[in-house]
């Protein structure tokens with residue numbers, strides 16, 4: 239999608255895909271399956287076993303129990319299915335805005351309503367705002383869930399053990415079920431430590447969603463895992479059998495190879511992303527010094543506050559009334575710098591005026607993109623207001 243959605247002169251730094259060659263052990267596993275004609279339905283627990291081993295080695299966490307896992311088509315469909323187990327239509331789902339836009343779309347499409355708990359000015363979870371949102375979500379005595387991005391997309395914040403502990407305590411206090419989306423967990427960069435939510439005391443009735451798709455660039459090979467805490471096992475048993483028909487067998491093979499044999503490739507990737515993160519910091523200081531930028535601790539996503547530009551971010555609608563995905567600074571950078579970024583306004587409250595930049599690309603492309611963006615901003619001076 240990344241390199242197809244825009245014309246050739248656009249540098250695509252938007253959707254969460256990486257410009258990397260496939261990890262050799264994954265390619266070999268897929269080649270083997272194709273050579274064998276092994277292209278039927280998925281079966282077995284290899285994916286969950288590979289995750290369990292990876293979690294023990296990388297996160298020093300021995301908490302993945304195969305009988306408390308289920309393979310689902312992808313993380314977002316897994317989230318929807320878990321929400322169906324623990325909430326009903328009309329119930330509230332709390333999210334920390336700004337956050338990954340499908341958290342809004344998938345949740346509301348399934349007739350749950352969103353209650354926002356905006357992040358603090360440091361872009362970390364604001365526990366007071368979270369508690370207020372829990373109270374609001376539960377105000378009519380209805381069930382409620384907290385859908386958390388751990389690490390957080392789009393800010394790259396990696397929640398600390400203390401933060402997760404406080405979140406678990408609040409969730410217990412207000413009887414809110416936690417769903418921790420841990421798709422970016424293997425992508426924690428030097429300086430930060432990933433903590434699985436289900437390793438936290440008080441998380442026992444929570445769920446985690448995991449997948450190899452972000453860290454090994456496998457979004458086209460559909461598969462993901464739900465992991466239930468011990469007190470959520472009965473809920474998971476109610477997962478309808480047909481959900482297991484969604485994942486792709488080749489997806490399961492690829493994701494299993496990633497967790498089992500993709501460690502060396504991942505380490506090399508993380509070194510490259512760390513170097514790109516440093517380069518990006520330098521390029522922002524050089525070309526967009528006015529942008530407010532918090533160095534991400536994980537993911538390959540950077541969140542740039544460009545509100546100094548003063549570009550309106552009001553949701554623009556097309557002739558059918560459909561809200562445009564690209565507005566404000568992202569639209570300006572697309573039009574004038576030919577750089578495609580994710581537009582902040584679709585990430586919910588606090589997103590307008592910001593852009594999300596995907597730095598999982600070559601240093602050369604990063605340099606070119608930031609240089610073009612800087613030039614576009616300088617050229618704006620003296621030109622009429624884009625939205626005027």
Ligand SMILES: Cc1ncc(COP(=O)(O)O)c(C=O)c1O
Nearest residue numbers: 254312313314338387391419421
């Ligand atoms: C936080 C988060 N959750 C879920 C997804 C999508 O995962 P999937 O394609 O497995 O639904 C993404 C993709 O970028 C993401 O950033």
